[in-house]
Amino acid sequence: xxxxxxxxxxxxxxxxxxxxxxxxxxxxxxxxxxxxxxxxxxxxxxxxxxxxxxxxxxxxxxxxxxxxxxxxxxxxxxxxxxxxxxxxxxxxxxxxxxxxxxxxxxxxxxxxxxxxxxxxxxxxxxxxxxxxxxxxxxxxxxxxxxxxxxxxxxxxxxxxxxxxxxxxxxxxxxxxxxxxxxxxxxxxxxxxxxxxxxxxxxxxxxxxxxxxxxxxxxxxxxxxxxxxxxxxxxxxxxxxxxxxxxxxxxxxxxxxxxxxxxxxxxxxxxxxxxxxxxxxxxxxxxxxxxxxxxxxxxxxxxxxxxxxxxx
Ligand SMILES: Nc1ncnc2c1ncn2[C@@H]1O[C@H](COP(=O)(O)OP(=O)(O)OP(=O)(O)O)[C@@H](O)[C@H]1O
Ligand SMILES: [Mg+2]
Numbered sequence: 001x002x003x004x005x006x007x008x009x010x011x012x013x014x015x016x017x018x019x020x021x022x023x024x025x026x027x028x029x030x031x032x033x034x035x036x037x038x039x040x041x042x043x044x045x046x047x048x049x050x051x052x053x054x055x056x057x058x059x060x061x062x063x064x065x066x067x068x069x070x071x072x073x074x075x076x077x078x079x080x081x082x083x084x085x086x087x088x089x090x091x092x093x094x095x096x097x098x099x100x101x102x103x104x105x106x107x108x109x110x111x112x113x114x115x116x117x118x119x120x121x122x123x124x125x126x127x128x129x130x131x132x133x134x135x136x137x138x139x140x141x142x143x144x145x146x147x148x149x150x151x152x153x154x155x156x157x158x159x160x161x162x163x164x165x166x167x168x169x170x171x172x173x174x175x176x177x178x179x180x181x182x183x184x185x186x187x188x189x190x191x192x193x194x195x196x197x198x199x200x201x202x203x204x205x206x207x208x209x210x211x212x213x214x215x216x217x218x219x220x221x222x223x224x225x226x227x228x229x230x231x232x233x234x235x236x237x238x239x240x241x242x243x244x245x246x247x248x249x250x251x252x253x254x255x256x257x258x259x260x261x262x263x264x265x266x267x268x269x270x271x272x273x274x275x276x277x278x279x280x281x282x283x284x285x286x287x288x289x290x291x292x293x294x295x296x297x298x299x300x301x302x303x304x305x306x307x308x309x310x311x
Contacts, residue, residue: 008119010111011297012141015148016157018049018128021229022147025261025290026125027055028282032294034086038120041079043090045137046127047099050092056082064093068110069102075113102133111140128157130164139169143297145225145258148243150236155243159251162224163198166253169222170202173215182208199252222253225297228260236260241305256302259293261286 013026026042033040043065044052050064063080067073078090114122124141126134138144144165148158174180186193186208187201195201202219209215224247228240240257247255264286282290296302 008115008117008122009143010114010122010124010141011143011145012045012124012126012138013145013147014126014134014138014161015128015146015154016130016159016161017148017154020128020147020149020154021261022046022128023052023055023125025147025227025229025293026123027052028287028290029294029297030087030121030123031084032287032291033121033123034084038086039118040087040121040123041090041117041119042087042123042125043114044092045124045134046092047094047131047133048127048129050094052089052125053080053091056084056087056089058082058089058091064091066093066095068113069106075110075117079117099133104136107133107136107140130161132168135165135168138165139172143225144223145227145297147227147229149230150228150239155239158226158243159246162247162253162255163251165224166222166251167198170205170219173218174205177212177215179205179209179212179215197250199250202252220254223300224253224255225258225302226255227258227293230263231260232263240303244302256296256300258296258301259289259303261289261293 011029013022013029015022023046030040030042042052044050045065046052058080063073063078065075065078067078068075075090079088080091081088124137126138128134146158146161148154171180171183174183183201183205186195186204190196190201193204195204206216206219226240226243228237228243231237237260240260244255244257247253262285264283266283292303
């Protein structure tokens with residue numbers, strides 16, 4: 001057995017709102033990793049609108065993750081090479097029946113198979129919103145990244161997404177340790193316990209969990225990388241730091257502001273000009289920004305306040 005890829009790392013990219021640039025950034029972070037000579041596979045896990053193939057100029061969905069669920073096709077057989085060295089994809093093409101019937105066990109099975117793929121990095125491009133499928137695949141990854149644009153509606157949706165994700169993780173852990181019903185009971189009697197919101201509930205549970213350091217450790221391990229996309233001026237960079245502070249204050253979640261990407265006014269031209277099997281041409285500045293974000297995610301670092309400038 002080839003041991004070289006035994007430690008593939010799974011990155012999941014999601015976010016609350018549609019159209020913020022998740023698929024674009026997933027594809028470009030994959031390019032950045034491939035250019036570092038790492039073997040990368042991008043898997044389209046956007047069950048509502050699979051389109052990652054288009055970001056690599058691949059027009060036809062010749063194979064799809066759907067076949068893994070429907071026909072038990074081995075994942076290995078669904079991989080399609082792109083014309084970028086070290087980079088291949090597993091496209092998606094899902095029907096409603098398959099999506100609705102994916103059980104948690106099947107997700108775990110898919111994860112096991114994903115982990116066996118020969119790659120250094122496996123990137124999951126997830127759909128918008130907070131459906132269970134999206135949240136579950138997100139939580140199964142090693143590194144969690146969300147993408148937002150600097151608009152209040154997008155940031156609200158991002159918050160809901162992070163809160164729902166954190167809550168699902170918490171209840172999943174409570175379930176594992178047989179404490180789910182107790183937590184539900186506490187929430188039901190929240191007035192009595194003077195709990196007003198989720199962070200209050202989590203704080204309450206945490207004090208109750210003093211004898212259960214395993215859950216506390218797993219909860220404090222929960223960390224999210226934030227990317228701000230489509231910035232139109234450098235004053236918008238500050239929103240990344242605000243989101244980070246809000247996550248900590250209202251959710252108790254450690255969020256890292258991994259970086260920002262400018263709005264590329266030439267972009268529509270590039271996408272419409274894609275030829276089959278060719279990569280999108282992006283501006284050198286955007287390429288640099290995405291490279292920096294990728295480095296930050298690898299190293300679990302974030303941009304420093306006051307140093308971020310562009311233009
Ligand atoms: N930095 C950017 N500058 C200009 N256009 C961008 C930028 N990032 C993404 N776009 C464009 O915005 C649109 C949405 O991007 P993308 O499909 O990556 O978003 P998404 O979050 O994956 O959407 P969905 O929720 O539908 O999956 C695309 O047309 C994409 O080309
Ligand atoms: Mg997408």
